[in-house]
Amino acid sequence: MAKRNTTNASVSPKGSLETLSQREVQQLRETGCGSVYALFRQCALAILNTGSSSDNAKTILEAYPDFEVRIHQQDRGIRLELLNAPADAFVDGEMIASTREMLFSALRDIVYTQSELENKRVDFESSQGITDYVFHLLRNARTLRAGVEPKIVVCWGGHSINREEYKYTKIVGHELGLRGLDVCTGCGPGVMKGPMKGATIAHAKQRNVTGRYLGLTEPGIIAAEAPNPIVNELVILPDIEKRLEAFVRVGHGIIIFPGGAGTAEEFLYFLGILMHPDNKDLPFPLILTGPRSAEPYLQQLHAFIGATLGEEAQQRYQIIVEDPAQVAREMARGIKAVTQFRRERNDAFHFNWLLKIDESFQRPFEPTHENMAGLKLTRDQPVHELAAQLRRAFSGIVAGNVKVQGIRLIEQYGPYQITGDQSIMRPLDRLLQAFVDQQRMKLPGGSAYVPSYKVVA
Template sequence: MQKHVVNVSVNPRGSLETLSQREVHQLSEAGSGSTYSLFRQCALAILNTGAQIDNAKTILEAYEDFEVRIHQQDRGVRLELLNAPADAFVDGEMIASTREMLFSALRDIVYTESELGSPLIDLSSSPGITDYVFQLLRNARTLLPGVEPKMVVCWGGHSINSEEYKYSKKVGHELGLRSLDICTGCGPGVMKGPMKGATIAHAKQRIRGGRYLGLTEPGIIAAEAPNPIVNELVILPDIEKRLEAFVRVGHGIIIFPGGVGTAEEFLYLLGILLHPDNQGVPFPVILTGPKSAEAYLQQLHDFVGATLGADAQSRYQVIIDDPAQVAVQMAAGLRKVREFRRERNDAFHFNWLLKIEEGFQRPFDPTHENMASLQLTRAVPAHELAANLRRAFSGIVAGNVKDNGIRRIEEHGPYEIRGEAHIMQPLDELLQAFVAQHRMKLPGGSAYVPCYRVVS
């Protein structure tokens, strides 16, 4: 890949308090190699915003000589960037959104690393993990008490065609006209489209302070750089805490066409909603896309029915090619959320009442052994099967785009996903459809080589 680089120094603008000497030492290459490497990887991805690359390994190898040096000054923190991507600058000045996200990454990584050893952090229990997610979001100033429910999470693929992208913009526009805010995974494709549509609608309604919240984690941000519309970026430590953050701060979720990453999120959500303790908790979910995506949406709907049953299918609506109706139904669902939380004195800004079992919160390490050992059988309760299917898709995401997963596949070959035939068959058919529809990788790259093998 052709590259142009620059050497610059950059200071935050009201987005980060000063760091202590210990925190600067943590982030220095000499102080903590792993912490420095993590921040360098996230910083490089942010500086590559707009690049059509979804392979972390490719980006890291293209900018092997990129360095970040963190300096503590009396006035605060200064970052020295060496051999940085030139596209992040205009006339020698870093683009404002890029600057904000760069220091958001620094904020989140410093906080995560410095708080992990705190006696106030309890990662041994489900309530403790939820509290940790709350603290991460509060530190990022994402939680706004008193604001009525209007944060709509939009999930969908980064590798989508232009018609699906335009449809996601239309839905975002309809949501924005109804004064709703947008939260996505902050990358390209469906993670950008609804935000772009909402910005226009917010401008039409003279809404200032519209929120475009992006939630990501280090393994994803390195492969899918944030889109520049994001005005609140939060980097969670791992995929499980990122997923919990979505359902804790979001008041409803719209799922657009996507690939394995979208299926992973969808299954995670269904697993939570299928838990007996969550039966009466209102949480509007809509599966939608343009007319051209109807077959895909039907296939995903059928997959849920074949593996998890009709009860799982009843937890969401399917709306085809009707952006206005999607927004109308979501707004109606949010009114039910508002009344429910008022009746139970639950916070608007964080969904404390939703039960999330510890199995959904523990990080899943997609080693070849762990992938082959997943219990994909109807002998386990539906919400647990959903969790295991989610882990299978999580491993495929890692093998597709995450640096560590790509290296594992290169070393040991494809993952093996094993289970009962009546689950493996619809799973294999769904994955083959993702490949045929180019939903595994960004278009224009090399032909997709599966990182998995389905075994009945």
């Protein structure tokens, strides 16, 4: 990405952090330095760069080497001074409203949340403590709304899908919106944008002015996949594991569209949770769908699950091809079952406390070459634990594809080595090669994909 046109600007809060005490402002200024500042700068640049065709965080950072963001105190709160910011984020000198909202959401989540929560006693040593932390992050972002009937549909899928698949996601989103359902995605392009775009039209048709388009992301992802402008609630979780837990705690059903390694990671994460014995009877609708042209992809993913996790795992989801209305009907029906289940057990509608998530799904995984080589991809473990290990393998591949640190590690040490039982490695290699052949590892039109991994049986 070549260096782009830039501008300087001063902006005040909108959507988050409008009312702060002087002590809170001082906390923000003190926390907004060092490594925390570098993280906020990276996320702020990604937000200001919304609409970029690049999915390489390192390239985006290099395109704006002189970008700076400074936090200033004023009587009514805070003000951000932006130096050498992307000019496309402004219209006639004014920052686009959605961009400004998301910019202060980033400040809230990265700086404010860290300064507030990490100064308190947060128990990161237990599964319940981590869940409580995720709850507090979401509550601080005003995401949790007590008393609202379940209607949040999480849509997972690739950022590098083709035009036909993208149109299909919009039609599904439209069908969801017509039935009064809201959409939650990873907030970027592709599948993260299409369902939201379709739902906005359907909500307008139904005169639904309270439609929610919730985007959940994390710093390593947002830097490579800038938020799409439809998102009206942005939450940045500290790492991929807490982001994934946030999806399944606030969502009431999940739809998986065609994607690549990141989609497989999300799918394995959720399947592993559903396969835990404590979640056996817990209703949570899960649907795989796509246009007719994507049926081979859906069947490849289905076959991979069968070969690695078994038939019982395959029974936890439906596959619906080329039928958006049926997808929405099945999702609405499934969410009704979720609503009834939670009523009977007095569980909250806004946060799924009854869902059992093991620590193996919550602990952050650092995709170093040593950790990737040390993954336990063998059959001598419970199936939900194998799913957790496979999820980490795909997480590392995603990092090597699009995250700054992962890209640098691959440049320095070469591709990750992934080893395990032959009965697992062969299906894994077939699935990954299919992703490469179908150009599901990078945005269409970009440079040729160079694998960040090597599968060794």
